[in-house]
């Protein structure tokens with residue numbers, strides 16, 4: 001059954017998403033739903049297909065097959081309307097080197113069509129909430145990796161999107177900055193945003209996520225709340241063990257056999 005048939009309240013719904021890069025099958029049939037006020041984590045080993053999946057969900061990459069709906073709007077049929085509902089943080093987002101974070105936010109706010117007075121107030125709020133005051137007016141070229149990441153996150157939050165898609169939002173951040181970003185994501189959830197993010201940090205996923213989707217070789221091998229995931233992964237004692245169980249076992253084959261050979 002299509003995911004949105006079982007979740008009519010979905011803010012984000014993917015149905016049968018597939019992506020081929022030549023002979024490489026990066027995503028091999030992904031179904032996923034995220035509801036308003038929910039954080040879903042996409043976890044998988046390197047090369048599992050997380051970035052490819054998130055880019056298709058954000059409308060940056062065209063799927064080979066399958067469908068994405070954002071707030072019920074079909075991404076292929078009405079891409080501008082669907083994308084307007086999304087804040088996307090890509091793993092390789094670059095800031096314009098000569099612009100400060102404040103100027104960058106002004107630029108993207110205008111592209112989003114935010115009225116000038118409201119935009120100024122919104123940027124002030126983001127600078128305060130993301131603790132960017134000490135560097136908001138410096139050229140981006142002079143910022144540290146963590147400062148740049150805060151500015152990129154501010155850009156994703158800027159237009160108050162109902163769906164946030166964040167590819168490794170705490171990548172390369174120290175523990176303090178990482179925790180700060182995680183708390184910022186929790187605040188966005190409290191505002192009713194639907195949030196999908198990828199990470200390699202298991203503790204972060206356990207702390208932040210309402211549900212976790214484990215992806216391996218382009219397929220979701222299990223999905224649910226952490227205790228249920230652990231129970232289904234041979235009574236794994238934590239998320240790391242559940243993750244390793246699935247990776248070592250391998251992704252299910254089309255014929256239903258387990259390629260890893262384990263139970």
Ligand SMILES: Nc1ncnc2c1ncn2[C@@H]1O[C@H](COP(=O)(O)OP(=O)(O)OP(=O)(O)O)[C@@H](O)[C@H]1O
Nearest residue numbers: 021024025026044045046047048049050051052053
């Ligand atoms: N532009 C591309 N052209 C060809 N193959 C690609 C391209 N982008 C990704 N791939 C391949 O698709 C597969 C999935 O890659 P993807 O970047 O989605 O994985 P990932 O789960 O995000 O990995 P990581 O955790 O290392 O960032 C990999 O085998 C990768 O080599």
